[in-house]
Amino acid sequence: MAAAFEHTSVLLERVVDLFDPVPSGTIVDATLGGAGHASAILERRPDIDVLGLDQDDDALAAGSARLAEFGDRARVVKARFDTLDAVVESHGVGQVSGVLFDLGVSSPQFDRPERGFSYRADGPIDMRQDRSQVRTAADLVNGAEPAELERVLREYGDERFAGPIARSIVAARPLAGTLELADVVRSAIPARFRRTGGHPAKRTFQACRMWTNDEPAVLQAGLDAALSVTAPGGRVAVISFHSGEDRIVKATFRRAETGGCTCPSGLPCVCGAVPIARLLKRGGWTATADELHANPRASSARLRAVEILPLRSNEDPS
Numbered sequence: 001m002a003a004a005f006e007h008t009s010v011l012l013e014r015v016v017d018l019f020d021p022v023p024s025g026t027i028v029d030a031t032l033g034g035a036g037h038a039s040a041i042l043e044r045r046p047d048i049d050v051l052g053l054d055q056d057d058d059a060l061a062a063g064s065a066r067l068a069e070f071g072d073r074a075r076v077v078k079a080r081f082d083t084l085d086a087v088v089e090s091h092g093v094g095q096v097s098g099v100l101f102d103l104g105v106s107s108p109q110f111d112r113p114e115r116g117f118s119y120r121a122d123g124p125i126d127m128r129q130d131r132s133q134v135r136t137a138a139d140l141v142n143g144a145e146p147a148e149l150e151r152v153l154r155e156y157g158d159e160r161f162a163g164p165i166a167r168s169i170v171a172a173r174p175l176a177g178t179l180e181l182a183d184v185v186r187s188a189i190p191a192r193f194r195r196t197g198g199h200p201a202k203r204t205f206q207a208c209r210m211w212t213n214d215e216p217a218v219l220q221a222g223l224d225a226a227l228s229v230t231a232p233g234g235r236v237a238v239i240s241f242h243s244g245e246d247r248i249v250k251a252t253f254r255r256a257e258t259g260g261c262t263c264p265s266g267l268p269c270v271c272g273a274v275p276i277a278r279l280l281k282r283g284g285w286t287a288t289a290d291e292l293h294a295n296p297r298a299s300s301a302r303l304r305a306v307e308i309l310p311l312r313s314n315e316d317p318s
Helices: 010-018 036-044 056-074 082-092 107-111 137-143 146-157 162-172 178-188 202-211 213-227 244-258 291-292 296-300
Strands: 025-029 049-053 073-079 096-103 230-240 275-277 302-308
Touching: 010 036, 010 096, 010 302, 025 036, 025 082, 025 146, 036 049, 036 178, 036 244, 049 082, 056 073, 073 202, 082 096, 082 107, 082 213, 107 213, 137 146, 137 202, 137 275, 146 162, 146 202, 146 244, 162 178, 178 202, 202 213, 213 230, 213 244, 230 244, 244 302
Parallel strands: 025 049, 025 096, 049 073, 096 230
Antiparallel strands: 230 302, 275 302
16 A cells, blocks of 8 residues: 555655756656655756656555645656656657666565565565566576576676575575575575675575566666657666666766767777766765665665766767
Protein backbone atom coordinates (compact mmCIF):
# COMPACT_ATOMS: atom_id res chain seq x y z
CA MET A 1 0.00 0.00 0.00
CA ALA A 2 1.12 3.54 -0.69
CA ALA A 3 1.01 4.57 2.95
CA ALA A 4 3.56 1.89 3.89
CA PHE A 5 6.06 2.87 1.21
CA GLU A 6 8.35 5.20 3.15
CA HIS A 7 11.71 6.06 1.62
CA THR A 8 14.19 8.81 2.43
CA SER A 9 15.37 10.45 -0.78
CA VAL A 10 19.16 10.60 -0.99
CA LEU A 11 20.96 13.88 -1.79
CA LEU A 12 17.59 15.61 -2.01
CA GLU A 13 18.70 19.24 -1.76
CA ARG A 14 21.61 18.72 -4.13
CA VAL A 15 19.30 17.17 -6.74
CA VAL A 16 16.80 20.01 -6.46
CA ASP A 17 19.60 22.57 -6.80
CA LEU A 18 20.97 20.79 -9.87
CA PHE A 19 17.66 21.09 -11.68
CA ASP A 20 17.07 24.70 -10.63
CA PRO A 21 18.67 26.24 -13.77
CA VAL A 22 17.01 24.00 -16.37
CA PRO A 23 14.51 25.50 -18.84
CA SER A 24 10.78 25.30 -18.22
CA GLY A 25 9.14 22.08 -19.31
CA THR A 26 9.10 18.43 -18.23
CA ILE A 27 11.54 16.58 -16.01
CA VAL A 28 11.50 12.79 -16.18
CA ASP A 29 11.97 11.02 -12.86
CA ALA A 30 13.07 7.68 -14.29
CA THR A 31 12.97 5.92 -10.89
CA LEU A 32 10.01 7.53 -9.17
CA GLY A 33 9.89 5.47 -5.96
CA GLY A 34 8.11 7.42 -3.24
CA ALA A 35 8.39 10.62 -5.34
CA GLY A 36 10.54 12.47 -2.83
CA HIS A 37 12.79 14.02 -5.46
CA ALA A 38 9.90 14.66 -7.84
CA SER A 39 7.73 16.44 -5.27
CA ALA A 40 10.64 18.61 -4.13
CA ILE A 41 11.38 19.67 -7.71
CA LEU A 42 7.72 20.47 -8.33
CA GLU A 43 7.60 22.59 -5.17
CA ARG A 44 10.70 24.53 -6.17
CA ARG A 45 9.79 25.04 -9.84
CA PRO A 46 6.12 25.92 -10.60
CA ASP A 47 7.03 26.07 -14.31
CA ILE A 48 8.08 22.39 -14.33
CA ASP A 49 5.97 19.26 -14.61
CA VAL A 50 7.14 15.72 -13.91
CA LEU A 51 6.75 12.48 -15.80
CA GLY A 52 7.48 9.72 -13.29
CA LEU A 53 8.46 6.18 -14.28
CA ASP A 54 8.74 3.08 -12.14
CA GLN A 55 8.27 -0.67 -12.62
CA ASP A 56 7.36 -1.43 -8.99
CA ASP A 57 3.61 -1.36 -8.38
CA ASP A 58 4.01 -0.36 -4.71
CA ALA A 59 6.22 2.56 -5.71
CA LEU A 60 3.78 3.66 -8.38
CA ALA A 61 0.93 3.72 -5.86
CA ALA A 62 3.01 5.64 -3.32
CA GLY A 63 4.38 8.06 -5.89
CA SER A 64 0.94 8.75 -7.32
CA ALA A 65 -0.45 9.47 -3.86
CA ARG A 66 2.38 11.83 -3.00
CA LEU A 67 2.10 13.71 -6.29
CA ALA A 68 -1.69 14.02 -6.26
CA GLU A 69 -1.52 17.53 -4.83
CA PHE A 70 0.23 18.73 -7.99
CA GLY A 71 -2.67 17.73 -10.24
CA ASP A 72 -1.88 17.52 -13.94
CA ARG A 73 1.68 18.76 -13.35
CA ALA A 74 2.57 15.15 -12.45
CA ARG A 75 2.02 12.04 -14.55
CA VAL A 76 2.99 8.52 -13.44
CA VAL A 77 3.69 5.62 -15.79
CA LYS A 78 4.57 1.98 -15.18
CA ALA A 79 7.66 1.52 -17.32
CA ARG A 80 11.26 0.42 -17.17
CA PHE A 81 13.59 3.32 -17.84
CA ASP A 82 15.27 1.77 -20.85
CA THR A 83 12.00 2.65 -22.62
CA LEU A 84 12.28 6.27 -21.47
CA ASP A 85 12.48 7.75 -24.96
CA ALA A 86 9.40 5.84 -26.14
CA VAL A 87 7.43 6.91 -23.03
CA VAL A 88 8.38 10.55 -23.58
CA GLU A 89 7.30 10.35 -27.21
CA SER A 90 4.02 8.61 -26.36
CA HIS A 91 3.15 11.44 -23.97
CA GLY A 92 3.80 14.07 -26.61
CA VAL A 93 6.51 15.79 -24.59
CA GLY A 94 9.21 16.15 -27.23
CA GLN A 95 12.48 17.19 -25.65
CA VAL A 96 12.58 17.30 -21.85
CA SER A 97 14.20 19.71 -19.41
CA GLY A 98 15.94 16.99 -17.45
CA VAL A 99 16.11 13.36 -16.40
CA LEU A 100 16.84 11.96 -12.94
CA PHE A 101 17.88 8.39 -12.09
CA ASP A 102 18.04 7.18 -8.47
CA LEU A 103 19.40 3.66 -8.84
CA GLY A 104 19.41 0.64 -6.58
CA VAL A 105 16.90 -0.75 -4.11
CA SER A 106 14.51 1.50 -2.21
CA SER A 107 14.21 1.13 1.54
CA PRO A 108 10.67 -0.35 1.37
CA GLN A 109 11.84 -3.02 -1.08
CA PHE A 110 14.81 -3.94 1.07
CA ASP A 111 12.80 -3.89 4.29
CA ARG A 112 10.09 -6.26 3.04
CA PRO A 113 11.32 -9.86 3.33
CA GLU A 114 8.76 -11.13 0.83
CA ARG A 115 10.49 -9.16 -1.92
CA GLY A 116 13.66 -11.21 -1.45
CA PHE A 117 16.16 -8.33 -1.55
CA SER A 118 17.33 -8.64 2.06
CA TYR A 119 20.04 -10.89 3.46
CA ARG A 120 18.93 -10.03 7.01
CA ALA A 121 15.37 -11.43 6.93
CA ASP A 122 14.04 -14.62 5.41
CA GLY A 123 12.01 -14.58 2.24
CA PRO A 124 11.88 -16.12 -1.23
CA ILE A 125 14.92 -15.66 -3.46
CA ASP A 126 13.02 -13.24 -5.69
CA MET A 127 14.56 -9.75 -6.12
CA ARG A 128 12.32 -8.66 -9.00
CA GLN A 129 11.71 -4.93 -9.35
CA ASP A 130 8.69 -5.74 -11.52
CA ARG A 131 6.86 -8.70 -10.02
CA SER A 132 5.08 -9.41 -13.29
CA GLN A 133 8.31 -10.56 -14.92
CA VAL A 134 9.01 -14.30 -14.94
CA ARG A 135 12.72 -14.47 -14.09
CA THR A 136 13.70 -14.37 -10.41
CA ALA A 137 17.00 -14.55 -8.56
CA ALA A 138 16.22 -18.18 -7.73
CA ASP A 139 16.71 -19.00 -11.41
CA LEU A 140 20.31 -17.83 -11.14
CA VAL A 141 21.01 -19.30 -7.71
CA ASN A 142 19.49 -22.72 -8.41
CA GLY A 143 19.80 -23.02 -12.18
CA ALA A 144 22.85 -21.27 -13.59
CA GLU A 145 25.96 -23.16 -14.65
CA PRO A 146 28.76 -22.75 -12.10
CA ALA A 147 30.92 -20.70 -14.48
CA GLU A 148 28.03 -18.35 -15.27
CA LEU A 149 27.18 -17.92 -11.60
CA GLU A 150 30.81 -17.11 -10.84
CA ARG A 151 30.91 -14.58 -13.69
CA VAL A 152 27.79 -12.80 -12.45
CA LEU A 153 29.11 -12.57 -8.89
CA ARG A 154 32.43 -11.20 -10.08
CA GLU A 155 31.15 -8.76 -12.74
CA TYR A 156 28.00 -7.51 -11.05
CA GLY A 157 29.07 -7.74 -7.42
CA ASP A 158 32.81 -7.07 -7.60
CA GLU A 159 33.02 -10.17 -5.41
CA ARG A 160 36.64 -11.27 -4.88
CA PHE A 161 35.47 -14.69 -3.63
CA ALA A 162 33.15 -15.32 -6.58
CA GLY A 163 34.64 -18.76 -7.27
CA PRO A 164 34.30 -20.22 -3.77
CA ILE A 165 30.85 -18.68 -3.33
CA ALA A 166 29.59 -20.06 -6.66
CA ARG A 167 30.89 -23.54 -5.82
CA SER A 168 29.27 -23.42 -2.37
CA ILE A 169 25.94 -22.32 -3.81
CA VAL A 170 25.98 -25.10 -6.40
CA ALA A 171 26.85 -27.69 -3.73
CA ALA A 172 23.97 -26.51 -1.52
CA ARG A 173 21.27 -26.54 -4.21
CA PRO A 174 18.36 -26.23 -4.11
CA LEU A 175 18.29 -23.13 -1.91
CA ALA A 176 14.83 -22.03 -0.79
CA GLY A 177 15.21 -18.73 1.07
CA THR A 178 17.32 -15.63 1.41
CA LEU A 179 18.70 -16.47 4.86
CA GLU A 180 19.79 -19.87 3.62
CA LEU A 181 21.53 -18.22 0.68
CA ALA A 182 23.19 -15.67 2.98
CA ASP A 183 24.46 -18.45 5.25
CA VAL A 184 25.97 -20.36 2.33
CA VAL A 185 27.71 -17.20 1.11
CA ARG A 186 29.03 -16.41 4.58
CA SER A 187 30.46 -19.89 5.01
CA ALA A 188 32.27 -19.64 1.65
CA ILE A 189 34.20 -16.50 2.64
CA PRO A 190 37.32 -16.92 4.79
CA ALA A 191 36.65 -15.91 8.39
CA ARG A 192 39.19 -13.09 8.48
CA PHE A 193 37.39 -11.33 5.60
CA ARG A 194 33.95 -11.51 7.21
CA ARG A 195 34.74 -9.00 9.92
CA THR A 196 34.99 -5.90 7.71
CA GLY A 197 33.13 -4.42 4.74
CA GLY A 198 29.57 -4.98 5.90
CA HIS A 199 27.50 -8.14 5.60
CA PRO A 200 29.39 -10.96 3.83
CA ALA A 201 26.46 -11.63 1.49
CA LYS A 202 26.00 -8.00 0.43
CA ARG A 203 27.87 -8.29 -2.87
CA THR A 204 26.30 -11.62 -3.78
CA PHE A 205 22.78 -10.28 -3.23
CA GLN A 206 23.66 -7.17 -5.23
CA ALA A 207 24.89 -9.31 -8.13
CA CYS A 208 21.81 -11.54 -8.03
CA ARG A 209 19.51 -8.51 -8.05
CA MET A 210 21.34 -6.90 -10.96
CA TRP A 211 21.18 -10.14 -12.98
CA THR A 212 17.49 -10.67 -12.20
CA ASN A 213 16.55 -7.20 -13.43
CA ASP A 214 19.18 -7.00 -16.20
CA GLU A 215 20.32 -3.76 -14.58
CA PRO A 216 23.60 -3.00 -16.43
CA ALA A 217 21.99 -3.25 -19.88
CA VAL A 218 18.88 -1.37 -18.75
CA LEU A 219 21.01 1.40 -17.22
CA GLN A 220 23.09 1.86 -20.35
CA ALA A 221 20.01 2.03 -22.57
CA GLY A 222 18.30 4.41 -20.14
CA LEU A 223 21.27 6.78 -20.03
CA ASP A 224 21.55 6.84 -23.82
CA ALA A 225 17.83 7.55 -24.10
CA ALA A 226 18.02 10.33 -21.48
CA LEU A 227 20.86 12.09 -23.28
CA SER A 228 18.98 11.88 -26.58
CA VAL A 229 15.69 13.37 -25.32
CA THR A 230 17.06 16.16 -23.11
CA ALA A 231 16.96 19.66 -24.57
CA PRO A 232 19.94 22.05 -24.68
CA GLY A 233 20.40 23.56 -21.24
CA GLY A 234 18.67 20.57 -19.69
CA ARG A 235 20.40 18.20 -17.29
CA VAL A 236 20.75 14.46 -16.72
CA ALA A 237 21.59 13.39 -13.16
CA VAL A 238 22.25 9.91 -11.76
CA ILE A 239 22.56 8.70 -8.18
CA SER A 240 24.35 5.36 -8.05
CA PHE A 241 25.17 3.15 -5.07
CA HIS A 242 27.95 0.83 -6.15
CA SER A 243 31.01 0.85 -8.34
CA GLY A 244 29.54 -1.14 -11.23
CA GLU A 245 26.70 1.32 -11.75
CA ASP A 246 29.00 4.28 -11.26
CA ARG A 247 31.46 3.00 -13.89
CA ILE A 248 28.67 2.85 -16.46
CA VAL A 249 27.49 6.36 -15.59
CA LYS A 250 31.00 7.79 -15.57
CA ALA A 251 31.90 6.25 -18.95
CA THR A 252 28.63 7.35 -20.57
CA PHE A 253 28.98 10.93 -19.34
CA ARG A 254 32.61 10.94 -20.46
CA ARG A 255 31.54 9.96 -24.00
CA ALA A 256 28.90 12.68 -23.94
CA GLU A 257 31.50 15.21 -22.81
CA THR A 258 34.07 14.26 -25.46
CA GLY A 259 31.71 13.11 -28.19
CA GLY A 260 33.59 9.82 -28.09
CA CYS A 261 36.80 11.49 -29.27
CA THR A 262 39.58 9.00 -30.02
CA CYS A 263 42.37 11.54 -30.60
CA PRO A 264 45.49 11.46 -28.39
CA SER A 265 45.20 13.47 -25.19
CA GLY A 266 46.56 16.99 -25.47
CA LEU A 267 46.20 17.21 -29.25
CA PRO A 268 43.41 18.96 -31.22
CA CYS A 269 40.49 16.74 -32.15
CA VAL A 270 40.58 15.65 -35.80
CA CYS A 271 38.28 12.62 -35.55
CA GLY A 272 35.06 14.62 -35.96
CA ALA A 273 33.75 13.91 -32.47
CA VAL A 274 30.88 16.14 -31.38
CA PRO A 275 30.52 16.75 -27.61
CA ILE A 276 26.89 16.92 -26.52
CA ALA A 277 27.23 17.70 -22.81
CA ARG A 278 29.42 19.23 -20.15
CA LEU A 279 30.18 17.53 -16.87
CA LEU A 280 28.90 19.57 -13.93
CA LYS A 281 31.40 18.23 -11.37
CA ARG A 282 34.29 15.85 -11.81
CA GLY A 283 33.99 13.00 -9.39
CA GLY A 284 30.41 13.87 -8.55
CA TRP A 285 28.81 14.59 -5.18
CA THR A 286 28.45 12.45 -2.08
CA ALA A 287 26.27 12.82 1.01
CA THR A 288 27.15 15.39 3.65
CA ALA A 289 27.93 14.44 7.24
CA ASP A 290 24.49 15.65 8.33
CA GLU A 291 22.76 13.52 5.72
CA LEU A 292 24.81 10.46 6.62
CA HIS A 293 23.79 10.90 10.25
CA ALA A 294 20.12 11.10 9.28
CA ASN A 295 20.25 8.40 6.57
CA PRO A 296 23.15 5.91 6.83
CA ARG A 297 22.09 4.26 3.56
CA ALA A 298 23.35 7.36 1.78
CA SER A 299 26.95 6.38 2.58
CA SER A 300 27.54 4.69 -0.77
CA ALA A 301 25.60 7.18 -2.90
CA ARG A 302 27.36 9.14 -5.63
CA LEU A 303 25.64 11.76 -7.78
CA ARG A 304 26.93 12.63 -11.24
CA ALA A 305 25.32 15.11 -13.64
CA VAL A 306 25.79 16.66 -17.07
CA GLU A 307 24.22 19.62 -18.85
CA ILE A 308 23.32 19.27 -22.51
CA LEU A 309 25.22 21.73 -24.68
CA PRO A 310 23.29 24.36 -26.66
CA LEU A 311 25.32 23.63 -29.78
CA ARG A 312 25.61 19.95 -30.78
CA SER A 313 28.32 20.61 -33.36
CA ASN A 314 32.06 21.05 -33.50
CA GLU A 315 31.72 23.80 -36.07
CA ASP A 316 32.29 27.46 -35.21
CA PRO A 317 28.82 29.03 -34.90
CA SER A 318 30.09 32.24 -36.48
